[in-house]
Amino acid sequence: MLDPQDIQQLCVSLGGVAHTRELTAKGASRHALHEAVRAGRLDRLRMGVYCVPSLDTAVRSAIAHGGALGCASAAQRAGLWVMPHDGVHVWMTATGHERVHSPCTCVVHWDEGVGLPAPHGGCVSLFHALKQIAQCCGEEAFFVALESALRQRRISRTVLARLKTSVPREIAPLFALAADNADSGLESLIRYRLARLGIAVAGQVEVPAVGAVDLIIGDRLIVELDGKENHDGARKRHKDLRRDALAAPLGFEVLRFDYPMVMFSWGLVEAAILGKISAGAHETVAGRRMRATTRP
Ligand SMILES: [Zn+2]
Ligand SMILES: [Zn+2]
Structure with missing residues (x-):
């Protein structure tokens, strides 16, 4: 049987957040999960979802709300420079449903995630986050986050081209202005x-x-x-x-x-x-x- 430390390592390898089914598929029994929680090696975020104790509060909120960290909150957690924004931006999957939790400061996004990578570690992909910023936070916030992603070499040319065709049409001209050398x-x-x-x-x-x-x-x-x-x-x-x-x-x-x-x-x-x-x-x-x- 996997001991609590093994279970924690398993959760880390799955991005720090995992569903019961992902953990049991890797050999963790339900009893072992219970023991890992008791030993302080795992936290139970909500029914069927566990995380490592070090998971940050924004991701915890998004998951407690029933979704994944998205938009400006996900971009910020990924290390991009983002404009100050209120609340925790949460992406709800198409099949998700909102849950009551406290304190809830969530700004909820219901956009479709068809063709996008599934959230990892409780966060949407950077592509998805930038696409959401373009729709949610306005041109200026999008431009700043885009330049930060370019500066950090976080998006490939292919992803950039795809992003350009995925954002609202009025935002597309910003791609010509965006540079990859902005220091801040x-x-x-x-x-x-x-x-x-x-x-x-x-x-x-x-x-x-x-x-x-x-x-x-x-x-x-x-x-x-x-x-x-x-x-x-x-x-x-x-x-x-x-x-x-x-x-x-x-x-x-x-x-x-x-x-x-x-x-x-x-x-x-x-x-x-x-x-x-x-x-x-x-x-x-x-x-x-x-x-x-x-x-x-
Ligand atoms: Zn948002
Ligand atoms: Zn909430």
Whole structure:
């Protein structure tokens, strides 16, 4: 008979979440499952579904609700940068039914999963999650998650092409804008928002003597972004000031924004960028002359 530790390993090998039938098919008797729960090696999530004790709370909620973690919640758990979202997004399979559990903050998706891989470890596939984000969270959230997936090389060209034909038609043009070099979700977000204003922005540009900068508008307006993960204050500030000082004699202007500014004070960020652009801070004199002479 499999002992509780064996049963836990078995559950891990099945993705950390398993139905009774999957576990018994691999040689675990019902009595052994009971013993594994008693020994603290397995948790019983609901009737017929077990998980390893370390399973995170979002997946537990989705399963307790009767489905699998989906949409932005699944993309976040898979390690993508996603926009802040409320609740736990849950995909209900076609044959599933919702269950009462507490606390329930679930945002439920009933889309068909025909032709898609079955959930693994209590989560939908990344393809399925991105498709749901496109339908549930809007263009901006989809773009940010898509660029994060591209940056992390998490979706193949084939999957990307399939995704393009699976999302709402109005979202398809975003695929042409999406790049695979965005260093953070903030970078994706700012590029998306400026593109909507008709402002082209290049990401992760190598500037001589300075190094890679997050974004450049035109020839010389650098936009640097500080993610919320940057906590090493004084050292980081010194490094940033030094980069700005190196960029200045080369004719670059630098704007810096942090996570709260981009996420919660976009008006301020947009006004700062548009102000610099209208003052010509993004163009060199030569660039301006060239554009003037080539303009029809
Ligand atoms: Zn959703
Ligand atoms: Zn729920």
